[in-house]
Amino acid sequence: MSVALCRIEDIDDPGAKGFSFVDREDSREIFVVRVGDGVNAYVNSCPHIGTPLEFQPDRFLTQDGSEILCSTHGARFEIDTGRCVAGPCRGQSLRRVLVTVAEGWVRLNDPFL
Ligand code: FES
Known part of the structure; x- marks a missing residue:
């Protein structure tokens, strides 16, 4: 299953955008990070706790846009790669979500939906 999330130009460069999927009692949150024409996506859950x-909405990056930042304790x-390089969960990783860009659309290609 593949789902169109947004146009790539809807995400700042560098920048990020969060998405929520609600399925009856379950909700899942992911975020997509854009750098140039490339995107990476992860489950929006810090490995720390x-x-x-x-x-704040869509504020997933450090001020200089070079890393993903957890606002709770600064990881x-x-x-x-999603690998934690500083903070209380150093060495652990965010859970990757498979996304692609096709004809300018960021598409979610992940069976977790
Ligand atoms: S919850 Fe992310 S660093 Fe603690």
């Missing part, structure tokens, strides 16, 4: 990473993650 499982909270969402952002305090930082590599954009392209």
